[in-house]
Amino acid sequence: MNHFIFLLEDLNKKIKILADYIRNAKHFVVYTGAGISTSAGINDFRGPNGVWTAQARGIASPPSTVRHPVPTLTHMAYVELMKNNYLQFLVSQNCDGLHLKSGIPNDRIAELHGNGSCEACAKCGKVYYRQTDIFGYEHLTWLTGRYCTEPTCRGRLRCTTVSFNQSMPDVCLDRATEQSQKCDLSLCMGTSMRVMPACELPAMNVKSGKKKMVIVSKCDHVYYIIFFFSYL
Numbered sequence: 001m002n003h004f005i006f007l008l009e010d011l012n013k014k015i016k017i018l019a020d021y022i023r024n025a026k027h028f029v030v031y032t033g034a035g036i037s038t039s040a041g042i043n044d045f046r047g048p049n050g051v052w053t054a055q056a057r058g059i060a061s062p063p064s065t066v067r068h069p070v071p072t073l074t075h076m077a078y079v080e081l082m083k084n085n086y087l088q089f090l091v092s093q094n095c096d097g098l099h100l101k102s103g104i105p106n107d108r109i110a111e112l113h114g115n116g117s118c119e120a121c122a123k124c125g126k127v128y129y130r131q132t133d134i135f136g137y138e139h140l141t142w143l144t145g146r147y148c149t150e151p152t153c154r155g156r157l158r159c160t161t162v163s164f165n166q167s168m169p170d171v172c173l174d175r176a177t178e179q180s181q182k183c184d185l186s187l188c189m190g191t192s193m194r195v196m197p198a199c200e201l202p203a204m205n206v207k208s209g210k211k212k213m214v215i216v217s218k219c220d221h222v223y224y225i226i227f228f229f230s231y232l
């Protein structure tokens, strides 16, 4: 019990420092990974119940616990931070679409690995967000069988998620790089930042001394304390 109290006090001190960083930042960018969606019932990759962890143990990945996941406290905290002009941009490695569902505008986020409920026209690039995940696409071409509704285009639509052997869409990576160069506070949450090139972004320009970088793993707990103990 004493050990727990010591850890919590330690965490409170660190969170107060983080809240000060957020208040004083000029261009704050958050980088998220699968860990921020585990409390929504979606498995991460390297956590205790993660997909890769299960594979390494030679067991089947545990099934997701919910059919229609909804944004978590952490997702909603980013919306509030953005509405109040503390947070300028989000870079996510998640394909679950929960940031957009939570209300983050699509011009303030780069979804580096795509979005499971979004398809895009292979000809004109128009993006279509759907209510549910996109199934039944061809695995070699990623074509979904639907067509662009622009009368002058009618191009074929493709699933936008990126698998391990595919490169990221240039437009997403370019926006994420531009924001990472501008930013003076980068916060990594729910990600072990091991996948290239996403892992290079938060530390971009950090050696200049004008940028701070913070890595947090206990997402919902941290935002609960930040908001309910009113540091912001």
Ligand SMILES: [Zn+2]
Pocket: 121, 122, 123, 124, 125, 126, 148, 149, 150, 153, 154, 155
């Ligand atoms: Zn089109």
